[in-house]
Amino acid sequence: MRIALITESFPPDVNGVANSVVRVAEHLVARGHQPMVIAPAPSSSARGVTGARSYPVVRIPSVPLPRYRGFRFGMPSARLTDALIAHAPDVVHLASPFFLGARGVALANQRNLPTVAVYQTDIAAYLRNYRLAWGEDITWHWIRTIHNGADRTLAPSSTSVSDLAEQGIRRVHRWGRGVDTVRFHPSKRSAGVRRALAPDGQLLIGYVGRLAAEKRLDLLARVSRMPGVRLVVVGDGPGRKEAEKALPHAVFLGQRGGEQLARIYASLDVFVHAGPHETFCQSVQEAMASGVPVVAPAAGGPIDLVRPNLTGTLVPPGDGGAIADAVGALVKDPELRQRYGLAARDSVAGRTWAAIGDELIGHYAEVLQGRSVRPRLAVAA
Structure with missing residues (x-):
């Protein structure tokens, strides 16, 4: 198949949408398909670090997002139309569609092209956290129009499937995320990393992800002050200064990746996440693959990932x-940490990107097979 992946984010961006699009495109190439990615252009300072790809990447003019200048959104233009026509796709894949995705689904409908829309970002929740709640109803109307214009919507968790159904979005199927179980592995645990981060032998409690208001890092304040504990924060974002003020005792490592990130994960004693608006929460899954017990909120994606009293604790x-009480219970009980960590690794062992990628190809095939039986819903271009 020829697939056009229209995404709102792509490397050098570091986030779940960008990472999953790369994984999907790589898997499609490995399976003999022909993907093309259409994505916002990076800032001028980042254009030299985008890297070579085994598939074409078409960049669309972009502008920085207000209040979060590290993220850019693509401006739909003739370049998107020309790229779509030139690739002549069998399926159009819309990754977290909002700006480019809205134009993409309109173009696909105009040309009778099958579409699969992947819901990945709770934009309405972000608006609340950035004091823009007045726009929530408008945002849901926009999201509903985009996704109901697609042949199928894929949501990453049971919570997001329910949320979309409640908002009147139809034809929703669950499709999760893969994890690199080779890179993220308990064997990457490093005595050197532990000495560097906890020179006095403290237990390492870690968070990995974007630093932004919706991640609620302020809720980790009590954890950061626990005796015998060192809180490690990995990542960057617009909320870094606020997080550093809220967590003055924590170690902030900034953005890390590759094998360095894998060693940090595996060297943790407990992984903690506080954000309640995660549609999936890939960092929880990476921590589990690394053999680390998890403490996370009983909301969104973590509900499907963490099994209470087996792989971690939901609060x-x-x-x-x-959160502090759950972390404290694990800090006091090394046998419990070990048991949860082993079970966590076992629970994600089959969730490879290859397995998840094959599921996606199955969704493409089903949409192609059933395409002719459903009347199209027009979406304004």
């Missing part, structure tokens, strides 16, 4: 005290 969303 009430927004409750910093409950």
